[in-house]
Amino acid sequence: MKKLLNDPADVVAEALAGMAAAHPDRLRVDLEHRLVLRAGGPVRGKVAVVSGGGSGHEPLHAGYVGLGMLDAACCGEVFTSPVPGQVVAATRATDGGAGVLHVVKNYTGDLLNFEMAAEIVAAGVDGPPVELAHVVTDDDVAVEDSTWTIGRRGVGVTVLLEKIVGAAAEERWPLDRCHALAERVNRQGRSMAMALTSCTVPAAGRPTFELGEDEMELGVGIHGEAGRATVPVAPAREVAASLVSAVRSDLGLRRGESVLALVNGLGGTPLLELYVMAHEVHRLLAGAGVGVARSLVGNYVTSLEMAGCSVTLLRADEELLRLYDAPVNTPGLRWGV
Amino acid sequence: MKKLLNDPADVVAEALAGMAAAHPDRLRVDLEHRLVLRAGGPVRGKVAVVSGGGSGHEPLHAGYVGLGMLDAACCGEVFTSPVPGQVVAATRATDGGAGVLHVVKNYTGDLLNFEMAAEIVAAGVDGPPVELAHVVTDDDVAVEDSTWTIGRRGVGVTVLLEKIVGAAAEERWPLDRCHALAERVNRQGRSMAMALTSCTVPAAGRPTFELGEDEMELGVGIHGEAGRATVPVAPAREVAASLVSAVRSDLGLRRGESVLALVNGLGGTPLLELYVMAHEVHRLLAGAGVGVARSLVGNYVTSLEMAGCSVTLLRADEELLRLYDAPVNTPGLRWGV
Amino acid sequence: MADLESFRAWVADASATLTDQAEHLTDLDRAIGDGDHGTNMARGFAACAALDPEAGYNGIDAYLKMVGMTLVSTVGGASGPLYGTFFLRLAGPLAAADEVGVHQVGQALRAGVEGVVARGKAQLGDKTMYDALAPALEAFDEASRDGQDLASCLEAAALAAAAGRDATEPLVARKGRASYLGERSAGHIDPGASSATLLIEAAARTLV
Amino acid sequence: MADLESFRAWVADASATLTDQAEHLTDLDRAIGDGDHGTNMARGFAACAALDPEAGYNGIDAYLKMVGMTLVSTVGGASGPLYGTFFLRLAGPLAAADEVGVHQVGQALRAGVEGVVARGKAQLGDKTMYDALAPALEAFDEASRDGQDLASCLEAAALAAAAGRDATEPLVARKGRASYLGERSAGHIDPGASSATLLIEAAARTLV
Ligand SMILES: Nc1ncnc2c1ncn2[C@@H]1O[C@H](COP(=O)(O)OP(=O)(O)O)[C@@H](O)[C@H]1O
């Protein structure tokens, strides 16, 4: 394992210290609880949007803290969900009196830890009551959906949701409306990913999974969870066709509809290749009569240094586009300010 | 070689098509000449800032076209400089009557091709005369400087220069002042890089250089040119110390001065690790009594999927900071709009 | 009869065992999860084993609550809240006791396992830690009804847990990260069922 | 005497040879450069070989200018402008001639090589294509002064180019990308000196 770090056990703490040093104007880092917070403290009267999860997916979530997006991110160990104490601390540190929305990706660990945190806050032992709501993102169509299982993983839609709901919170939407909007964004979006290589968790020291020199993993998860199938490497146009058709059909996209499209790198794929993929994705959507209202190309939800990409499509409408276009000022996403 | 592309010969053209599709509001792509241009066409009365070079360093340069930065980028084959025809076309397409500044990284190929382009434009055979100037960036301290050789490579300072001079041009500084400013930025900045892995040029199909499992390359170039030395892999704090001390001493930074610091990923290193490096870089500078006025952490000048990073320090002053802070709206760098 | 010292010995034994088996558990998790179960468990139990014996928890129940809270705040992932809840709930039936026997340990175990179900909603055959814990509880109860002593009951529980763990191998996961794999999760032993077995085995060695 | 057909044969031969040797040249460039010299040269000369023979260039000089322009616009990198300039300058001394002999070819070669120097500022021993071109020109001139015919002069030039190429191996580069390597550039043959030798060798086979 070759990585730019010191002791693998310290990687998250040191990266957070680096974020604090690099963005002192915008971010405040609580190293004890491993939280990234807005520099300004809680915003009175605004719903606070709090997310978190395992580290290693940067810029998700810590890089999305700031005006127009998150109020705090709880950073777990690499690929390990944060613990309830972190979520409780984030919730208390960001509440501006209008309640807190937890954005949780659908992994058992994240669900249970956020749930315990919510119980602790609700119990009110450590502070005044806080109005809470939570949304669970589960947009990964690589996983079969079923009421018998935990269901689908939360991936790329999480970024778009944090952006859009963050904007609504900035407009002082009340908690129930923010919550309903978040549920709607999650319902309207789907994703699928593929990997050319594995990644290596620093503490583990070796690759999470094995792939042959001519193989790729279709439907991979952002922690290196195996996907739908290991298949031979294919040209970008075929890879794009697999991803787009899986997402499009699951979403039931029809001719004449339009989407926000996210062509996302998993960390180790050059931007040059992501734009080749973007070209194919746009071509395929045009061919299907689906318009692309907004487009993001780059590393937004990563899996350490994994090579590969994901495609997220979010059915667009006027409200979502307006909120998406609203100002945002975070290290990972910025416009309008 | 596992990559997300179709025919390796088409990778640049297809990536440019992807950029056009992804950023139709801001960019226009001339596929014939492989140029990325601002959507709005030439800006009357403004000096046009034109850059370019081999592809594979994205977001440099194509991702820096837009308000407040470049007017056009000329995109060569992967790691191969553009040809004069491209530079001529870009120059003619962006001239708004106030002249054109060419930003060239110090590689023989780039120098010669931009020079021939300048001769062609000066000859005026294909159009009216255009006032031209050029700046050559040569900030890589890994290479020994000498009047007997071509000198140092242009790397990270190029991004900061394009940002700062782009802002001056936006303020309608005349060509000679833009040019002098560009020379000054180049003089005030230095960089050094290291790599944990090689990268693979699509057309070549195999890694540019070899590194053992326990080796890293100190002073590597952005095309995988070998550096100062191949050395054993070291912890982030030692890597940072090597890079910072080389840059700092070459720049002659003294206690009490302050810098713009760029901790740049070469493409394959996760953001988590870049922030660990940023932590070390800030710590080292603080220890040396050097302030960090502005900080950038991320993939800004890449070398395809190479794992590794570079550190660029630019001696700060009021004028540079003001121009750096001015609005910029490009796919790769955006604030203030 | 088990006293506070026994429970502390249990946690110490569990910590040593989990550290020892961390790599094995992580390998199991790498096959059908994300390769952190061993690291997570070893980190959490090391923190529990390091709890200051003088730190003011008077009685078994207070100690177990402290262990539960420590697991919740150090393990992370799915197993942190699940094992945390397990230990928090264990405490209930043991309130205010200085020494506990078969009957109380049986009640505590039931409360703990029910806590895991309440938290994780797993059913038998979902390929989770519950597939080791449920048969362990059943075997304990049966041995207890047969009038066996605490050591024998826990030994029976440990054997049943191991059998339950082994029986997870052919299963298709329906809960936890392994469920994303669908059919491809079959053919691997569940890491949580393995760590649960290690915990019960440690109890059989120490809660006597 | 060489006519337009001879020059076209030269370019065709060069294109075939460079395509054939592309991998070798790229390997040389990978050692002390960026691993694209073979690809660059093969791409550029293939474009020249594909120039439409009917495309209105009347005469050798027009043809060579066309080749030069094509190289400039298709090769890229350092070698594009250098070889482009070489061919553009070759054309000068051959203006308006239908057939050219030793004397004119010698003048053209000198103009071409001077163009490379004017463009690239290389000196002898900098470890560049000039280290093959300069001795080639010298050998040509000497053979020409000795009264040898065009074929013999070009053969002498080719031998000298090859010797110049081989002599680049121990040199420390002072120009081009290899110069970044400093001392580490020694021990490798310069890719541009190799491609220059291939070009002169192709001329010796065709310009007769
Ligand atoms: N809903 C659940 N109920 C009970 N146990 C579960 C549940 N989900 C997961 N587990 C257990 O957790 C184990 C994985 O733990 P761990 O690897 O530490 O967490 P994560 O999956 O978050 O990385 C699984 O092997 C399984 O036994």
Ligand SMILES: Nc1ncnc2c1ncn2[C@@H]1O[C@H](COP(=O)(O)OP(=O)(O)O)[C@@H](O)[C@H]1O
């Ligand atoms: N200043 C120069 N003068 C003459 N030849 C040069 C000069 N700089 C580089 N070269 C030649 O160019 C060759 C490299 O060409 P190529 O690989 O195509 O370009 P690049 O270095 O831009 O990738 C070198 O081997 C050298 O012979």
Ligand SMILES: [Mg+2]
């Ligand atoms: Mg985990």
Ligand SMILES: [Mg+2]
């Ligand atoms: Mg090159």
Ligand SMILES: [Mg+2]
């Ligand atoms: Mg796990």
Ligand SMILES: [Mg+2]
């Ligand atoms: Mg080269």
